[in-house]
Amino acid sequence: MRTLLIFSLILLGGCSPKPLATDISGLWINQAAIDSAAQGRSLLQAIGANGLNLEWNIDTRTGKAQFSNAFEAADGQLLPNASGNWTVDYNGHGTDELQSDGTQLTQLPTKSYPGQVFRRAAQPAPAGARWGTTFRQALNAAYMAGKWKIIEGPGAGNTVEFTADGRLSGLTQNDRYELCLGGGCATQGAGNDTLLLGNVYSGDGFIFVRYGKRMELLKQINLSRPDEIPQLTPGPRQWLLEKQ
Known part of the structure; x- marks a missing residue:
C-alpha cells in the first residue's frame, strides 16, 4: 500500500x-x-x-x-x-x-x-484614442512639454509652452504641434527631425535641431518638382528656443 x-x-x-x-x-x-x-x-x-x-x-x-x-x-x-x-x-x-x-x-x-x-x-491615453x-x-x-523662451525669431523674448497632449501656445498663431516619429515625414525630410506646427485651419512643417536645452526651428525647402514626392532640406532659421 x-x-x-x-x-x-x-x-x-x-x-x-x-x-x-x-x-x-x-x-x-x-x-x-x-x-x-x-x-x-x-x-x-x-x-x-x-x-x-x-x-x-x-x-x-x-x-x-x-x-x-x-x-x-x-x-x-x-x-x-x-x-x-x-x-x-x-x-x-x-x-x-x-x-x-x-x-x-x-x-x-x-x-x-x-x-x-x-x-x-x-498614464495610458484615454479610451478610444488612436x-x-x-x-x-x-x-x-519628456521631450517637449514645458516652457521655452524665444531667443531669436518672431516674438523674441516671449515664452512658448508645449503640452504633452500636443497643444501649444505663444508661438504666433500656432496652437498645436506633432513630432514626426518616422515614416513618410522622416523620409521626405531626408532623415532630419521634423514637426508640424498649426491650428484648426492650417499647418506648416519645420525641420528642427535639438541640442540640449536649445532647439532651432528651420524652414523647409522643397527640392522636388510639383509632381514629385517632396524632398525637404533645412532652410533659414525661423526660431531659436531655449528650455526654461
Missing part, C-alpha cells in the same frame, strides 16, 4: 502542468527611446537606436495584441506558448514572441529584427 501511494505521488508530480505565462495585459511603451530622446538628442536617432515598435496594447482576456510604430499599426491573436511566453500570430503573416517578468515586456529578437524592451505606461497615443504623449512630456 505504501509503495502504491509513493508511486501515485510520483505520477502526479510528473504530470504537473507548466506554469502559466505572466499576464501581460495593458499598455506598454518603448521607454528606452523616450529616455534617450529626453537627453536632448536627435529624436529620430533615439527612436532608431531603440527598436521599431513604439507601443503594445495587450488584452489576454480577449486574446488580442496590438502594436504601433512610426508608420503602421496592426493587431494579432495572442496565445500562451509551451515556453511560458506569449505568441502573437498575425493571421499567418508571421509571429512575434513576448515575455514578461511583470515589470517589463520583452519582444524577443527574430531573424529580421532585434529584441526590444517595453515598460508599462504610467493607436500610439500613449507613447506619443509620454514622449511629448
Whole structure:
C-alpha cells in the first residue's frame, strides 16, 4: 500500500502542468527611446537606436495584441506558448514572441529584427484614442512639454509652452504641434527631425535641431518638382528656443 501511494505521488508530480505565462495585459511603451530622446538628442536617432515598435496594447482576456510604430499599426491573436511566453500570430503573416517578468515586456529578437524592451505606461491615453497615443504623449512630456523662451525669431523674448497632449501656445498663431516619429515625414525630410506646427485651419512643417536645452526651428525647402514626392532640406532659421 505504501509503495502504491509513493508511486501515485510520483505520477502526479510528473504530470504537473507548466506554469502559466505572466499576464501581460495593458499598455506598454518603448521607454528606452523616450529616455534617450529626453537627453536632448536627435529624436529620430533615439527612436532608431531603440527598436521599431513604439507601443503594445495587450488584452489576454480577449486574446488580442496590438502594436504601433512610426508608420503602421496592426493587431494579432495572442496565445500562451509551451515556453511560458506569449505568441502573437498575425493571421499567418508571421509571429512575434513576448515575455514578461511583470515589470517589463520583452519582444524577443527574430531573424529580421532585434529584441526590444517595453515598460508599462504610467498614464495610458484615454479610451478610444488612436493607436500610439500613449507613447506619443509620454514622449511629448519628456521631450517637449514645458516652457521655452524665444531667443531669436518672431516674438523674441516671449515664452512658448508645449503640452504633452500636443497643444501649444505663444508661438504666433500656432496652437498645436506633432513630432514626426518616422515614416513618410522622416523620409521626405531626408532623415532630419521634423514637426508640424498649426491650428484648426492650417499647418506648416519645420525641420528642427535639438541640442540640449536649445532647439532651432528651420524652414523647409522643397527640392522636388510639383509632381514629385517632396524632398525637404533645412532652410533659414525661423526660431531659436531655449528650455526654461
